[in-house]
Amino acid sequence: MMVKSISNHVAITLKQLLANYLATEFLPDTDVLGLTLDSRCVEEGFVFVALEGKFEHGLAYAETALNQGAAAILYDANCDQYCQQILSKLMPRSVCVPIRDLQNKLGEMANQFYAKPSEQMFVTGITGTDGKTSVSHFIAQAMNNAHGAAAVIGTLGNGAINTLTESMHTTPDVIRLHAILADLKQQDIGNVSIEVSSHGLDQKRSANVDFNVAVLTNFTRDHLDYHGDINSYKQAKKKLFAENAEKTFVLNIDDDLGAELYSEYGKKDNIWLYGLTESKARQSHLYVYASHIRNETNGISFMLHSSMGESDVNIQLIGEFNVYNALACFSVLLENNINFNIAIRYIEKLSTVPGRMELIVNAQKPSVVIDYAHTPEALNQALINVRKHTNGKVICVFGCGGDRDAGKRPLMGEVAESLSDLIFITNDNPRTESPENIIDDIKQGLSNPVQLIVEMDREKAIQQAISLATKNDLILIAGKGHEQYQIIKNQKNAFSDKDIALQALEVKT
Structure with missing residues (x-):
């Protein structure tokens, strides 16, 4: 592009x-x-x-x-x-x-060329295996309400939160990143959330960006096709914090890497800890944690506790991990000196990010959730959480990307089988790999093929899953989320999980 x-x-x-x-x-x-x-x-x-x-x-x-x-x-x-x-x-x-x-x-050179735009802005960098997109968009949504303008740079696009332009990479190259920041500064946008990927950190794409806050969402297996092993992947993630050691950290303290980072940098007095465990979060004098979590039909309610106050909260999002994402966002708002009660109002207004636990409800028909889960842990969390929002069966439609970490494929098969009542294995983005080989890899993790249907055509798999479901069931369509394409060989074809699901629901009787 x-x-x-x-x-x-x-x-x-x-x-x-x-x-x-x-x-x-x-x-x-x-x-x-x-x-x-x-x-x-x-x-x-x-x-x-x-x-x-x-x-x-x-x-x-x-x-x-x-x-x-x-x-x-x-x-x-x-x-x-x-x-x-x-x-x-x-x-x-x-x-x-x-x-x-x-x-x-190049970071220093680009920063100089574009007049050091990030130094004149409040910039939040978000890294982690899962949740980067949701957290970056939640922060931008809330900052937009607080300041009248905010932007995001990441997977779903770059620019003002309501007028994104398509992005080629989660984190743009270092010259492009500074150029985008300069453009946003010229538009008088003073608050920017940036997804900082492990590839981007390894390739120094965020070099010389003056981050105010560095956020960790979580850390699980992914991208081993690029990094080689889990430790190299972890060390890449840690670079965001090592390179911004004097800046404010927002750490998921329930996550092993979050705990490791707090152990390494805990003498700093500007670390926010967030999570669901009071004893862990309150290790820092800056903390946010949730208790009494209740899953509602179209959202979640919980008690939010922080070093700045407590409040009941109702968010129009599904999935317990979105409680974590909302807490990360809330921590950044407090660091931005937004009043506690106003910050509560902002997180209660958060809206679903496209393709991230995106719920489609149609009266008298099964519910559908579109999610980007493409790692074993993300699929695990998605399936656990959608189960809480249905009293019927959970049907999972998923595949695995080609030319990517093959080691996670049987793990995803195992997760899908253990947490679903019925699974459809289909094509994701097979790219140049054999779709049959990818599916064979996934099936290595299965122990009971009785609850399995293989349908290589993703559109047919979605249609069949919806046709088999009753009105009390829920279908999780995982792996592609917001994507508007499917890559088969070197061909990028128009394709939307959400559009296919909506069409299938329309014709279902």
């Missing part, structure tokens, strides 16, 4: 931009009109930054960048023979600048 270039930057020349990184006397005094890692976004006067990627080096696209008007090409001084061959063709007709350890310097 092409992304719009953003021009809210300082007036600066190439010499000024690179003055901190190398001797610049031989560089031309050219105005820099843009900075990008994406050759498709290059315009006249832009500087194209060519980094080594997973499959290809950015220098492979330098010719394209030059043809589109790039004023200069930046690349890492430590480059191999392949890159040297490309450079030998580029150098006679372009400005190619080698910079040592370029990736680690």
Whole structure:
């Protein structure tokens, strides 16, 4: 997807931009009109930054960048023979600048180019395996009510909370991230919530963002296809806190990683602890916890206790994990100096995030919940929680993504079987993998195939699940959530779990 270039930057020349990184006397005094890692976004006067990627080096696209008007090409001084061959063709007709350890310097460079926008904003960074999207949107919803404007940067899109533009990654590349922040600042949006993924942290995409608050939702298995092992994944998550050690933390103290972080940083006096366990939360003088949780038909009520006061709360969300998400949001609101009673009103107004425990209720027909659960723990929590909202059967429709962590597939099969009355295994986004092989991997976790139906066509699986359900049953459609597409081989086809479910409910008699 092409992304719009953003021009809210300082007036600066190439010499000024690179003055901190190398001797610049031989560089031309050219105005820099843009900075990008994406050759498709290059315009006249832009500087194209060519980094080594997973499959290809950015220098492979330098010719394209030059043809589109790039004023200069930046690349890492430590480059191999392949890159040297490309450079030998580029150098006679372009400005190619080698910079040592370029990736680690891009955050500072982008922050300078875009006039340090995050320093003039209240920025919350949210990391964790599950819940990042919900928490970031909840904070933005509440901040929008409190301040009249708030934005989110993450999975569902970037921009003002009610006018998001499509995003390519959960956390944009480091140049793009600072550019988006500069654009939001120009719109007079002073409160931003950013989903900070483990990939983003590992690749330094959030470098030099001036976070006010760092939030941990939880930590369970995911992305081992990228990180290799669970410890490497955990260390990537911890970077958000290590890199912002002086800033305020909001930690899920019921989570093992939250407890580990509190053990490491507990001498700080600006750590909010939240959870469902009073003794754990009250280890800090800043705390928020919930008790007396009651599941209602279309929401949850509970008693909220905090270092700032107590109150009964009713939220129009389902799933106990949304109590955690609301508590994380509430902690950030208090840190933002929002009055306790007003903050209570704001979290009671929180609305469901698309594809995150999104409940579809239709009179005299089964209920349907659309959720993004695509890890064993997320599926476990989703199934446990939807059970509390039905007195009938729970039917689960799910699959697993291709070209991703294969080790979680049998675990998800085991979870689905143990917590559902009937399961449909179907395609998720198989990508370039064999759908049959993915389903075989999932079935390795099953012990009782009697309660299993395999239907490779996801649309048919959803339709069949709804047709078999009674009005008292609930169907959980898991894995894709908000996504408006399905990836099969290299083809991205239009597809919406919610639209298919609504159509199937319409025709059900």
